[in-house]
Every structure is written in structure tokens, then in C-alpha cells.
Amino acid sequence: MFNKNLSSYIYYLMMFCLPLSVFLDNVALIFLLLVGVLQKGISLKNYQIVIGSLICLFIYDIFSSVFNGFFFSELAVYLKLLPLLLIPIAMTSLTNNTKKRGLIYLLFGIVTMQLIAVSGIVNYYYFTEGKKIVLRSYAGINDILRFERPYLGYFSSLSVIISYFFFKKEKLWLLILVTSLSSFLIITMAARLALLILIISATLLISYELKNRILKFGILLVLPAIAVLILAISDTPLKHRFLQIKFDTRTIVWEGAWDIFNNTPNYLFGYSSQEKINKELISYYNSREFEYLPEKQRFLSKKYNTHNQFLNQLLKGGIIGLIIFLMPFVYLIFKNRSSHNLFYILMLLSILMFFSVENMLERQIGIYTVAIILSITNEVRLKQF
Numbered sequence: 001m002f003n004k005n006l007s008s009y010i011y012y013l014m015m016f017c018l019p020l021s022v023f024l025d026n027v028a029l030i031f032l033l034l035v036g037v038l039q040k041g042i043s044l045k046n047y048q049i050v051i052g053s054l055i056c057l058f059i060y061d062i063f064s065s066v067f068n069g070f071f072f073s074e075l076a077v078y079l080k081l082l083p084l085l086l087i088p089i090a091m092t093s094l095t096n097n098t099k100k101r102g103l104i105y106l107l108f109g110i111v112t113m114q115l116i117a118v119s120g121i122v123n124y125y126y127f128t129e130g131k132k133i134v135l136r137s138y139a140g141i142n143d144i145l146r147f148e149r150p151y152l153g154y155f156s157s158l159s160v161i162i163s164y165f166f167f168k169k170e171k172l173w174l175l176i177l178v179t180s181l182s183s184f185l186i187i188t189m190a191a192r193l194a195l196l197i198l199i200i201s202a203t204l205l206i207s208y209e210l211k212n213r214i215l216k217f218g219i220l221l222v223l224p225a226i227a228v229l230i231l232a233i234s235d236t237p238l239k240h241r242f243l244q245i246k247f248d249t250r251t252i253v254w255e256g257a258w259d260i261f262n263n264t265p266n267y268l269f270g271y272s273s274q275e276k277i278n279k280e281l282i283s284y285y286n287s288r289e290f291e292y293l294p295e296k297q298r299f300l301s302k303k304y305n306t307h308n309q310f311l312n313q314l315l316k317g318g319i320i321g322l323i324i325f326l327m328p329f330v331y332l333i334f335k336n337r338s339s340h341n342l343f344y345i346l347m348l349l350s351i352l353m354f355f356s357v358e359n360m361l362e363r364q365i366g367i368y369t370v371a372i373i374l375s376i377t378n379e380v381r382l383k384q385f
Contacts, residue, residue, distance in 0.1 A: 007035050008098045011091070015102040015307075016109040017157045018372065019147075022364040029083060041093030052332050052378030053088040054371065057324050061272075061317060070273040077274050081361065083223060087371035088378075099376050103162050107178070110159040114181055117145045117152055145189060151365060153191025154354050156182040157198050161350065164205070165343045193357050199224075200353070201346050208342050244296045250357060252299070252307045256284035257306040261315055270318030276361075277315045278303065305362060309355035312362075332377050344377040 013029035019254045036042040050056060058081055065074045091099065124144045142148050160182050167175040187192045203220060210216040264270060271277055282303060290296035306312040313325045329348055336344040351360070351373060360366030 007032060007039065007041065007093050008095075008101075010035060011094055011098060011102055012105045013370070015105040016112075018106055018368055019113040019151070019365070021107050022368075025364070027367050029086060029090060029124070032093070033086060036090055036093035039093065042089060043092045044089065046092070048378060049092060052328050052335075053257050053374050054084045054325070054328060055088060056327070057317075057321070058082075058084045058315075060324050064269060064272040064317060064321070068272040069129060070276070073275055080364065081367060082359075083364075083367050084371050087368070088375050091372075091375045103376070104166065107159055107162050107166075110155045110162075111178065111181070113147060113152065113155060113158070114185055117147055117189075118181075120144045122144045143188065149189050149191060150354075150358050153186055153189065153194030154197070154350070154358075156185050156191070157180055157194040158347070158350055160198060161201055161343070165223070168359065184309050193353060196352050197353050200349065204342065204346065204349075214363060249299075249304060252288070253281070253304050253307050254311065256281055256288070257308065257311040257315060259284060261311070264315070264318070266318060268318045268320050270316050270321055272316065274316060278305065280315075281306070304371070305359050307357060307359060309359050309361060312359050328374055328378075332374065336377060347373050348377055 010028050010032045014025055017024040017028065033042075041187065058078075061074075061081075062071070062078060065071045094102075109117075121144065121246060122309075145152055156379055160179050163175045163178040167178075183198075185191070186198070202223075206216060206219055210219070225233040260277070261270075271280070282300065285296065285304075288296070290299075307316065310322065310325075314322045317324065333348055336342075336348070351370060354360060357367065360370055
């Protein structure tokens with residue numbers, strides 16, 4: 001009835017569009033499920049699909065909201081989270097080789113995203129206010145980049161990881177090109193977390209790849225020292241953003257989130273409602289003393305979320321919910337460690353690091369990214385690179 005390769009083509013489209021278009025990803029997922037069902041390629045018999053995904057968290061959150069009477073008020077949230085359930089199921093219809101090749105299409109999508117951002121940066125510096133206001137200080141930086149800075153930074157760091165494992169032996173020029181483009185963007189837009197992801201990934205790669213212990217420890221000691229020295233004596237956007245960490249919006253938000261958790265009526269199961277958490281945060285911003293009134297008004301108008309997936313899950317699902325949330329990541333890291341698959345470990349660690357500064361499960365692009373990477377690192381068995 002359908003071309004046997006149709007599922008593969010739909011999957012490639014979904015991977016390419018992942019950093020570019022939520023709408024096309026939604027369409028691709030629907031067709032991937034439909035074709036998989038009609039071709040009888042979807043399998044629900046493998047228990048590893050459940051263990052290595054956030055399906056258990058999805059079910060736990062629904063039961064928790066039903067038990068506490070928040071189901072209907074949270075219905076829109078669960079509809080948005082539905083890909084956490086559907087993506088692992090849909091990807092069971094794909095072969096291991098297809099899933100592996102999909103990472104190349106994701107890389108193409110990221111490079112396309114980066115080139116669009118570069119065009120925005122060029123336009124800003126040469127044709128608008130770039131000569132008056134540095135990019136890191138510009139309030140509309142996301143409008144300039146055409147994407148949100150945290151996600152552009154994350155995908156840039158992820159592109160380096162993917163290109164390293166695919167091109168380190170062949171097509172080295174592609175690895176150099178992708179790394180150069182990603183590094184340029186990370187430094188220019190001062191994406192702090194993206195830089196930390198690259199540093200930790202490079203450290204683990206050196207520890208794993210180099211067999212000479214003296215050379216290994218020498219590099220691990222010298223390179224960080226050189227990086228810190230360069231950062232200290234230079235006048236780069238990254239240096240200024242690191243120096244401003246204590247004034248970052250997130251520090252105030254995290255203080256509020258922790259204060260809310262300490263006042264929760266149930267540490268084990270949390271508030272069971274994202275709407276309730278958001279209202280508690282607004283109440284905290286309203287009662288907190290700010291040095292400048294405009295800053296307080298900014299927090300109240302922007303209605304900042306927790307900007308930390310771990311904290312958000314602790315508030316919503318309590319300690320039990322946080323444990324269920326972390327289970328697939330712990331399981332897959334140990335599983336891939338036993339098979340010496342550093343590639344997958346780095347991909348999983350990159351997500352965990354990104355969780356520390358963003359609520360990925362509050363945005364469709366974050367939901368798709370988490371679900372897809374969990375599915376790939378759980379199901380695909382790549383040859384040792």
C-alpha cells in the first residue's frame with residue numbers, strides 16, 4: 001500500500017525540521033504514526049521503550065492531576081506533552097540504520113538554523129544598531145538571531161558532538177566547518193551553557209580517546225588553564241555574561257522556585273499542577289523586594305517560569321516525580337556506558353545540562369528534542385566509532 005521507505009523519509013523530514021519548525025514536526029509525527037500503523041511496523045512489546053522514555057512520567061503526571069482534581073485545568077499541558085508518548089512508539093517502526101542516518105539530517109537542520117542566525121547577526125551589525133549596542137546586551141537578541149538564544153546555543157553544541165562522531169575519520173573538513181560555525185555563534189551570542197557543554201564533551205572525549213596517560217593528563221590540565229586565561233584577559237561577550245551570572249534572571253527565579261517547594265503541602269508528590277506553580281511564582285515575584293521597581297514589573301509582566309527542568313519537576317511531581325523523570329536518563333547512561341557508546345552518553349549529558357537552565361518540557365521544540373534523543377540512545381545500536 002505504501003512505499004516501504006516512506007516511514008524513513010518522514011522521519012528524516014522530522015529530524016531536519018526539529019530545530020526549524022514545530023508545525024512541520026507535528027505533521028511529520030502524525031504521518032510517521034499513521035504509516036507505521038498501516039505498515040504494521042510499530043511494536044509495543046519491548047519493555048525498554050517504556051524504561052528508556054518519559055512515558056512513565058507522562059502517565060504519573062496525569063494520574064497525579066486526576067487524583068488532586070487538576071486534570072481539566074491541566075489538559076492543555078498534557079496535550080502539549082503528548083509527543084513524549086507518541087514519539088517513542090512511532091520510532092519503533094524504524095530500523096537502526098534509519099535512526100542513525102536521521103542524525104545526519106538533524107545536523108543539516110542545525111546548520112540551516114545557524115546560517116539563518118548568521119544572516120541576522122550580519123544584518124544587525126552592518127545595517128541596524130550593531131555599531132551602538134553589542135549583541136549580548138540587545139534586548140531583542142532573539143529577534144536578531146531569528147531563534148531563541150538558549151536553543152540555538154544548545155543545538156550548536158549538539159552539532160559539534162554529532163559531526164565529531166560521524167566525520168572524525170572521514171570528511172574531516174566537515175567536522176572543522178561545523179565546529180568553526182558553531183564556535184563562532186556560541187562566542188558571538190555569548191551562549192554560556194553551550195560553551196560548558198563543549199568543554200565537558202571535549203574533556204570526556206580526551207579522557208576516552210587518548211591512551212597515553214601522561215599526554216592525557218597534560219592536555220586536561222593545560223587546556224582548561226589556557227581557556228580560563230584567555231577568558232580572563234579578553235574582552236569578549238562570553239566573559240561579560242559569565243561575570244553577570246549573579247545578576248541573572250534565573251538566580252531570582254531559582255530562589256523563588258526553591259522557596260515555593262519549601263512551602264509545598266506535600267514534598268513527595270508536589271503541586272500536581274503547572275498552573276498552580278506559575279501562580280505561586282507570580283505571587284513570589286509580587287512579594288519579593290527588588291532593588292529597582294522596573295525589574296519587578298519585568299518579572300510580573302514576563303511571568304518567568306522556573307528555567308530549570310529539575311526544579312520544575314520537583315515542584316510539579318514532588319520527589320517521586322523527580323525520580324521518575326530522571327530514571328530513563330540514568331538507565332540509558334549506564335546502558336550505553338556498558339556498551340562503551342560515548343556518543344550517546346554525550347547526547348544524554350547535553351540534555352541534562354540544558355535542563356539546568358531551561359524548562360525544555362514547556363516548549364514543543366524541547367519536548368520533541370528530549371523524546372527523540374531518548375528514543376535514539378535507547379534503540380539504535382551504532383558501530384563503535
